[in-house]
Amino acid sequence: MTSPLKKIPVARVARGMYVHKICGNWLDHPFWRGSFLVEDETTLATLRALGNQEVWIDTDKGLDLPSSPIRAPSAPAPAPAPAAVEQEPEPPRTVFGNDVARAEELRDRAKAAAKALFHDARMGRALQMETAASIVDEVDEAIARNPAAMLSVLRLKNKDDYTYLHSVAVAALMMALGRRLGYEGVALKELGLAGLLHDIGKVGVPDAVLNKPGKLNPLELTSVRQHPQIGWDILRREVAAGPVALDVCLHHHEKTDGSGYPEKLAGNSISRAARMGAICDVYDAITSDRPYKRGWEPAEAIRRMAEWQDGHFDRDIFHTFVKLIGIYPTGTLVRLASDRLAVVLVQGEGSSLKPVVRLICALPDREPLEPETLDLHESDDRIVEIEDPVAWGIHIPRVLRE
Numbered sequence: 175m176t177s178p179l180k181k182i183p184v185a186r187v188a189r190g191m192y193v194h195k196i197c198g199n200w201l202d203h204p205f206w207r208g209s210f211l212v213e214d215e216t217t218l219a220t221l222r223a224l225g226n227q228e229v230w231i232d233t234d235k236g237l238d239l240p241s242s243p244i245r246a247p248s249a250p251a252p253a254p255a256p257a258a259v260e261q262e263p264e265p266p267r268t269v270f271g272n273d274v275a276r277a278e279e280l281r282d283r284a285k286a287a288a289k290a291l292f293h294d295a296r297m298g299r300a301l302q303m304e305t306a307a308s309i310v311d312e313v314d315e316a317i318a319r320n321p322a323a324m325l326s327v328l329r330l331k332n333k334d335d336y337t338y339l340h341s342v343a344v345a346a347l348m349m350a351l352g353r354r355l356g357y358e359g360v361a362l363k364e365l366g367l368a369g370l371l372h373d374i375g376k377v378g379v380p381d382a383v384l385n386k387p388g389k390l391n392p393l394e395l396t397s398v399r400q401h402p403q404i405g406w407d408i409l410r411r412e413v414a415a416g417p418v419a420l421d422v423c424l425h426h427h428e429k430t431d432g433s434g435y436p437e438k439l440a441g442n443s444i445s446r447a448a449r450m451g452a453i454c455d456v457y458d459a460i461t462s463d464r465p466y467k468r469g470w471e472p473a474e475a476i477r478r479m480a481e482w483q484d485g486h487f488d489r490d491i492f493h494t495f496v497k498l499i500g501i502y503p504t505g506t507l508v509r510l511a512s513d514r515l516a517v518v519l520v521q522g523e524g525s526s527l528k529p530v531v532r533l534i535c536a537l538p539d540r541e542p543l544e545p546e547t548l549d550l551h552e553s554d555d556r557i558v559e560i561e562d563p564v565a566w567g568i569h570i571p572r573v574l575r576e
């Protein structure tokens with residue numbers, strides 16, 4: 175497959191092209207954010223002012239160069255033109271980057287499978303449980319290999335994907351958490367399947383209500399709160415769904431203080447699987463971008479959930495969950511005491527305050543650093559602050575994929 179990236183002289187850039195990268199030191203440019211769509215004449219003029227410079231364009235995200243005019247067969251063969259357009263070679267990836275790329279490929283297939291499950295449920299047809307089981311197997315393998323890579327890929331969703339990717343993400347979180355709690359084999363897969371199917375009852379709630387910005391009125395709230403029961407009714411017809419999926423589907427909105435729904439169960443009368451489901455479900459929901467609200471950064475989500483834990487979540491399971499995700503979860507942009515910006519890759523061996531990070535740049539001048547991996551557990555350096563990647567113009571998925 176050819177890369178969508180092409181290197182072209184700045185003079186050949188046109189409106190509608192998507193600039194992936196400006197060659198040279200991008201920090202010297204007014205376009206220091208790196209990637210952008212050339213939408214107006216001002217942007218084009220500023221780009222052209224770079225003179226002899228070259229840029230990489232991404233032809234998947236914007237216009238390509240116009241193709242050369244077709245010559246009549248009788249015309250003399252043109253002299254070979256100097257190669258003005260170069261394909262960027264695939265950059266060598268780190269082991270982590272490789273796992274992220276594999277996880278992205280699996281995410282896309284898993285999303286399609288979840289979409290098919292929801293479609294069948296909407297049509298009142300039998301669910302394709304074999305496909306569901308094989309997706310659960312693959313996600314489990316990915317979680318076993320590199321949980322941080324798989325979970326970070328599943329956190330990023332756009333609004334159209336939300337319902338399907340949320341199902342896959344909760345499946346992955348359930349299995350990652352289950353491994354930490356000692357589940358294995360079939361019991362682990364049952365948790366994964368339960369995560370994948372937990373919100374299947376949302377097919378019975380109007381989209382306008384599910385995606386409504388702002389507060390729901392009492393009628394809409396009642397409608398949303400029916401999805402566990404609707405899901406349970408759907409799954410009851412599927413022998414292969416099994417009792418764990420039925421239970422998690424019906425009880426993932428119960429709270430330990432008895433204030434949840436639909437049955438207002440409290441404490442240990444909520445099964446362990448459903449208590450796990452409640453934590454994974456809330457974490458994924460609040461870290462995802464929704465049509466009406468930007469998702470919280472994982473670190474912020476963990477902090478807020480810790481505030482709610484009494485009454486909402488099972489304390490012991492939540493503590494295991496925090497160890498899994500980390501105080502500084504994968505993909506968090508942090509500032510180090512050495513005044514360098516870095517992105518968290520994985521949780522380290524020791525304290526959750528000292529993860530393994532990848533260095534990005536040195537402050538205050540944003541001087542790019544070799545993308546070195548630093549284990550804070552083994553270093554004198556430490557995290558002093560969480561930073562907003564949007565404010566710094568840093569595209570976290572791209573950093574993780576390197």
Ligand SMILES: [Fe+2]
Nearest residue numbers: 372373426427
């Ligand atoms: Fe739900």
Ligand SMILES: [Fe+2]
Nearest residue numbers: 340372373455
């Ligand atoms: Fe959910």
